[in-house]
Amino acid sequence: MTKSKFIMHYLLLNKFSYLLAIVCIFIVNYLQVEIPRYIQLAVDLLNQSTLESKAGLVENVEWVIALSVVMVVVRILSRMYALNPGRITEAALKNDVFHRLNRLPSTFHDKFASGKLISIINNDLNGIRLFYGIGFLQLFNILFALSLTPIWMWKISPELTLYSVIPIAIAAIIFRIGFRKLRALHAERLNRLQDLSEQLMNYLSGIDLIKNQQMGDWVTNEVNKVNRRLYDCTMQIAKIQTIYMPILDYANHFMKVLILGLGGYYLLQAKLTIGEITAFLSYSVLLALPLMHLGRIVTVYQMGMISIDSVQNILNNAVPSTDMLRMDDNEKSALRRSTLSVQNLSYGYPNAKDKQSQMVLKDLSFSIEPGEKVGVLGSIGAGKSTLVNCLNHHLSLDPGQIFWGDKDITQVSRQDWRSYVRTITQDPFLFSATISENVKFGAKRKNQDVDELDVAQVLELSQLQEDVQRFGARDQTLVGEKGIMLSGGQKQRLSIARALLTPSDLIIMDNVLSAVDYETERTILKGVFNRIQEQSLLVVSHRVSALEYMDKILVLEQGEIIARGTHAELLESSSYYRQTWELQQHESEASA
Structure with a gap:
């Protein structure tokens, strides 16, 4: 599956929610540009003292309040419809990734360490969740804000609108330079996270050996090396974000100064009214919000694209054709x-x-x-x-x-x-559950009902029943992570009982x-x-x-x-x- 098909596949998974979100986002942005128009009319009526002007002032204020209330309600709906798909996509992807990992042959797992896979499932899928959630919301917020707001600004003053665009255009050019540098650094950071996860998992698995051999200082030093590389990469990202991302904010502040200066001049020339300048400043604020969010959405977009690449390393690995065939x-x-x-x-x-x-x-x-x-x-x-x-x-x-x-x-x-065929290995894997649940694991896989007498019988056959009876909670005793509470012989006998339970x-x-x-x-x-x-x-x-x-x-x-x-x-x-x-x-x- 190509990246574009991947993106479309999970977009279509929540297509109805996304469609409702787009409608709500458009309504929110339309109301945002409509409200300053009523504010403009209200401000211009303040200089008039007739009964009609007072009635018009009250009517415009009522419109502002009503539209604001509607906008709040619709904004909440837009966030629900736009953000929930991110969580849904994350859950669906975790299921898809685990399903694929469960079907991939041992040759794949020989190439990818468990620590790296865990990092992909945790860190990379988090980036994809943001991509399909907050990324989608902010993308359409920016698209509608940057398309509707300038139109309403143009209606008030085409000249002032053109002047306002100049600082934004300059900032966009500078911003693009930082954007290119960030993409490579985000990819490197996710790789560093995978390396750290892999190393920590290896050392935690052998923590007893590390303690017995007094290797703590060496292990700490090795972890510090990997962690330092991750820290250096993260700091480079922070420096670029500190230098380049605020450029858009600075451009927005300069735009406001420009509007006030030129707007005051046009007011003296009687080309604009106070209400129009007030509305124009309101529109500049509306234009500033998506520009400020642009830095965030760029980061989310980059993380999403890089995370998709990592996940596709798993999903695009071919399952052997014979494993796709099932017998009736x-x-x-x-x-x-x-x-x-x-x-x-x-x-x-x-x-x-x-x-x-x-x-x-x-x-x-x-x-x-x-x-x-x-x-x-x-x-x-x-x-x-x-x-x-x-x-x-x-x-x-x-x-x-x-x-x-x-x-x-x-x-x-x-x-x-x-x-x-059922295989019982000399190094059995036990789940962090009770003895009974570990015995029943194979039967659960086949959705079979198991009688407790059957469990007791196979424990007896594997010569584990006497040991179990000595435990305080008997067969409800928790064996701990990987069966740490049991001896090597008890683990082996428990794995035999598990295999004997189902034919x-x-x-x-x-x-x-x-x-x-x-x-x-x-x-x-x-x-x-x-x-x-x-x-x-x-x-x-x-x-x-x-x-x-x-x-x-x-x-x-x-x-x-x-x-x-x-x-x-x-x-x-x-x-x-x-x-x-x-x-x-x-x-x-x-x-x-």
């Missing part, structure tokens, strides 16, 4: 309880310099039948997490490598694919039992087996004890499958598997 209920049902087939899967990360030598996965082939329990054993760096991210389509793959039944998963939208065809457990002891690990796995007897399970671990009851086990080393079979078969056929088993048995006995 019949297609989804047909693929239930299918076989997952991996055929010659190879993967290397796009940023690798030598793709061939940096292949993380090399020619993997295996299958997981419906209801089958499969284990993957591998040391650190063997490619286990990359395999998991390929299977759940977190990474972008070449077609023809992973199939669900006869369907290539690259031809299935990620949203549809995750209705079949799926394949559950992938990516080293999720690394933070629990061997006995708890066996108990959890037995509970999982009982819960998901008809569901497929893939357990990825570096512990043999987590895999010994699997239907088959794949041994992964440096991205290749070096052995496969049951636990008993691998103890006989694979020296790597046997040595790992014996080493971990000694560790388990020593720990006991």
Whole structure:
């Protein structure tokens, strides 16, 4: 979407409100230029003492009061109709941006840090709100004021009107110079805000490490550097606004002096009356207000244009075409309880310099039948997490490598694919909510009703129920930001409970039992087996004890499958598997 289409799209979102606002703004400006005309007539009648003049004076004053009251009411309406769309647009854009962020692939999020995205959503969308709100209001105020007011001034004195324009024209030329400088600085300021937001988010995420390693002074110094650049940029903007923006105000004051001087001269020459000079001065005030607002609207316009560029960096990023396709209920049902087939899967990360030598996965082939329990054993760096991210389509793959039944998963939208496959990671993300709400999160996503007995059951299966009972508020205990109130093992067990609550065809457990002891690990796995007897399970671990009851086990080393079979078969056929088993048995006995 181009910038012009973007602007029009969100303008049309509130077209009726904007149309009413334009009508109201026109009425306000028309009444503003009409009121001085009645003031002029009233002032000219002050020198007369006839009954007709007194009656005319009272009538003109009444008109001024009546029109002023109407103008106040219509002005309030104009602000309501013009400013509310800014808030509506901001809310709509936040929804659109978050919706797009939720659908963009991991390659996009690798390029844009979360801190920058948060800054765009907060700071840049605030600029767009002002653009569609106060910017729209002041734009039409200025347009109508600068078109209607000079016409009424011309009716009183064409010569005085022409003289009044001279200081305004000179000020406009000087103002344009400052306008050009401001645009680049506003763009730089928003970038500095994004840098500061990104850095603060990084340091706050690692605040415990910073304290433990006594890195406070270094972190403070780094933040000060970024903050200083933001400060310098903001000060440059302030200097330009201080020098160039008041030019229009100075021009307005000079215009008033000019009107009084020339007006007095024309009064002595009997070319103008006192009432006409009074009206002309009133019009000069009306002309001054939009000129004073011109500096603000220029700032709002620049911020809006720059903010739109930032937001378009998100909205214009293409969602993969397959993610735009959604299967209907019949297609989804047909693929239930299918076989997952991996055929010659190879993967290397796009940023690798030598793709061939940096292949993380090399020619993997295996299958997981419906209801089958499969284990993957591998040391650190063997490619286990990359395999998991390929299977759940977190990474972008070449077609023809992973199939669900006869369907290539690259031809299935990620949203549809995750209705079949659920992944439990070793670093689970928990929301700052209660234990119960974190367990129910997956069910809320599918709009399913969940019984509290179901929650208690999955907590029991994941060996977390005893811990929960020790908490003061039990399953209503708040876990804190990212689950800070829970230990590493409790977080992992809570993520298992969340995955077990709602059914799926394949559950992938990516080293999720690394933070629990061997006995708890066996108990959890037995509970999982009982819960998901008809569901497929893939357990990825570096512990043999987590895999010994699997239907088959794949041994992964440096991205290749070096052995496969049951636990008993691998103890006989694979020296790597046997040595790992014996080493971990000694560790388990020593720990006991």
